Amino acid sequence: MKTDFEIAHETKLEPIGTIASKVGIPEDALDPYGKHIAKIPYSLIDNERVKRSNLILVTAISPTKAGIGKTTVSVGLALGMHRIGKNAMLALREPSLGPCFGMKGGAAGGGYAQVLPMEKINLHFTGDFHAITSAHNMISALLDNYIYQHQQDGFGMREILWRRVLDVNDRNLRSIVTGLGSRTDGIVSESGFDITPASEIMAILCLATDEEDLHRRIENILLGITLEGKPFTVKDLGVAGAIVALLHDAIHPNFVQTIEHTPALIHGGPFANIAHGCNSIMATKMGLTFGDYCITEAGFGADLGAEKFFDIKCRKAGLSPKLTILVATAQALKMHGGIDVKEISKPNTEGIEKGFANMDKHIENLRKFGQTVVVCLNRFATDTDEELELVRKHCDKLGVGFTINTAFLDGGKGAENLARLVVDTIDKSPSAPLKMLYNDNDSIENKVETIAKTIYGAANVRLRPAAKKQLERIKELGYAHFPVCIAKTQYSFSEDATAYGVPTGFDITIRDFVINAGAEMIVAIAGTIMRMPGLPKSPQAERIEVVNGLIEGLS
């Protein structure tokens, strides 16, 4: 099999204007970034068309460290849909540089199911992440400067709630002290860097409906509490306009093509473990404007990505998916069935059967939102027919649609069955209108408890003292009506990354609550989840090279 890199570079891309014209996007409305990438102004979103189109969510069972290949299924489905004559748009998240150079490599699909140009998408793309990093750190600098410049006027902060961000995996930056040196080198403060996908600015960009809404949300960002006990926001700092200026281009969805020249939107990229995990509302709405179907994705397993997609993104945007695709792999099922991770590429029907529990729990969860679910098994070369038949039979028993995706090997041809199943299911038994898991008016504790018990299957929720203290503040400051975004490991329903399958009787411990007053959500930090990843002993960066003018090693 050829590498992702080889496949990508054997593909002759069409000019991006040609791709746009095919789906009725006027070519002169595009803002090109090179010959194969463009931004589409969000003003082209048509809310009437959004309502008439069909939204499809792609999510997954709890993933292995190698991932489930959710993006490969999403891209494959888009290809398959076009092969059976349907106009489908993809809406995906932008990859983060950190994991590209760390453990994970790129995130633009794989094999014959890629979005292209993969090396641009995986690296700087249209600069959205850099704009977000700049905007975030500009606020940090302006805030520290405000404190420094106004200390003689008696101004001071009792608590600073705003950290810094960089799009890099750098464990050394998690916890830092700034302002050392001499008197003019600032004020000594505890600080730290999160990875850019965890930035509140990222969440705001993904949840904003237009530039005015972006401005309003930026103004509302809570930076800290003054010595007098008052909240201090970006509005108080007086720089919301400057921050919006930094995001003036980043706010528009990016447009690219798949390997089979079908249209794809890629915009925004919060992780689903430490943030809300979906591409921008604007990209999804753009996809629904220009596609009869829009295929979108929520990060990691359905416990994280799908729950946040429904309860945060769909709640804000008024979206309601017609169908949810739950992606599984034989290897992940075996892992959840108790097979050692080193052995999961070997045939093991017993492991598969024991692993169904994880899949079943995700299906049960998705149905709580009123979703019609189909299962798509993303086929690996090592899977046996016998194993796959087992999954098919199990899904039949559950009354859940099932199909196999081989788009990684076969491109769109390998996802035609999936496409037919999707179209057919949406025709015959689309999802009910979306049911939220909780109401805005529920307390934050109740929201966390509902998610933890209903979706994760936890026995209890425990709050650490810092979290309890924050809860008081959330109520006081009037943020209790926000939805909750739980930051938790992606590898398990629980907060123990090694508890595969369906753990029960466990507690969820909320270490802290982070107030995202601009994004209008409360991030609950469960367990030891890190908002700044580290690098492994042999990072992917050691295998990235520019050879004959082409970038290798990003797959």
Added chain:
Amino acid sequence: MKTDFEIAHETKLEPIGTIASKVGIPEDALDPYGKHIAKIPYSLIDNERVKRSNLILVTAISPTKAGIGKTTVSVGLALGMHRIGKNAMLALREPSLGPCFGMKGGAAGGGYAQVLPMEKINLHFTGDFHAITSAHNMISALLDNYIYQHQQDGFGMREILWRRVLDVNDRNLRSIVTGLGSRTDGIVSESGFDITPASEIMAILCLATDEEDLHRRIENILLGITLEGKPFTVKDLGVAGAIVALLHDAIHPNFVQTIEHTPALIHGGPFANIAHGCNSIMATKMGLTFGDYCITEAGFGADLGAEKFFDIKCRKAGLSPKLTILVATAQALKMHGGIDVKEISKPNTEGIEKGFANMDKHIENLRKFGQTVVVCLNRFATDTDEELELVRKHCDKLGVGFTINTAFLDGGKGAENLARLVVDTIDKSPSAPLKMLYNDNDSIENKVETIAKTIYGAANVRLRPAAKKQLERIKELGYAHFPVCIAKTQYSFSEDATAYGVPTGFDITIRDFVINAGAEMIVAIAGTIMRMPGLPKSPQAERIEVVNGLIEGLS
């Protein structure tokens, strides 16, 4: 008078392909970034045409805090040249976001002498600075991770010489401690952030001749000294390929237009006070390839920018300017003549006359490099005819060409005289082949002393203990043949920012030497110059707004 913003937005830009075609750049070679910006692949540089073309350097007397308007003169000259029928290309530096949001505002010229689109050039532009920031901090993360992951193998660093960078003015980040928190949050280290224009990666990008040269230089970057006393480089870290991949697009010069639709290259942006202060060699060579004249600029006063332009950039690139334009303003002359800065907008012929000493010293310095010099007075509305006549007479006496530039008010028309003077001077008395101030083989101490005494007029050079220690290392490691880049205040020949005019009898104190083994230069830190600026009490960010979809406040 209209604001820069109003003038910029009244200008209807031509498609960037049209501008390219005019000067013979094939339109299909461009990589567009929006409709009015493109990258030109460096492979279009033609060294034969570079040799036949005429390079013009624009530099200045010691500036006021408001600046001298050097870029306004450079842009004006380009406009004037086209009006008198000459094919002139501009090659300028990219602005840094830090100062845009701090004190200085934008840096794309002003009035009717701007490069456009000014709000894109001043903000993210084509993402070059972001790519440099990413590349720099990726090395930092990979280095700290290498130490963390290999500590149990007995590996360790005696000294880490690599810091971090951000393109923001943030005094709190000058001196930090990282790696706090728990055992898995890295190793406690002293670190700090410089502003991106001070990054060695910025210098490397500006001095590299192609991607292979970039790779070689990145490999050579000295990151620190191991416990065993050995130098540890990016090559030892094994990630040069990944870093080059991050710079794969950034390496190509950016192409835009002036307000009168003439061609301009804007690429790379080291500051001249804390770095070497010139745009990329590739942009200058591209300008010389496609223009009969290429107008380029060196930052701040000639003591900093021009000296580094000659001794670092021209030395590496084999360039030799036909002419140097020394820009002065009546206000700056008055400041150097001892007039209080608050009073320099008022007429004062005596102040002007006393201030000539600063201009004369710069002219004397430029002539040491064999340069033919003309003086261009950048006219302000408050200047009187009497004041300007004084400067003209003084230049006549010196035998130096003189003219007035009013391009800020009048566009190219206001620089036609300047253009004629430039063409005429290059025809009749071009500069001699460039004479370097020192030889590669001189010791680092001698190089510093030569610059300090000959150019700055210092009495003595003193080395602090840290600097002396570094000198030993520089010799040991075989870097003594590199040119020297002195980091010093731009406001005075001395290291005292308030010593206007021509201070004498002062000492230059070198606090430290920074080894830029990849950029192949030694940065000497003079006095208290900061490689990370701070923000003022009322930063420009407070005045930046997006109004009706347009970004205001960047002028």
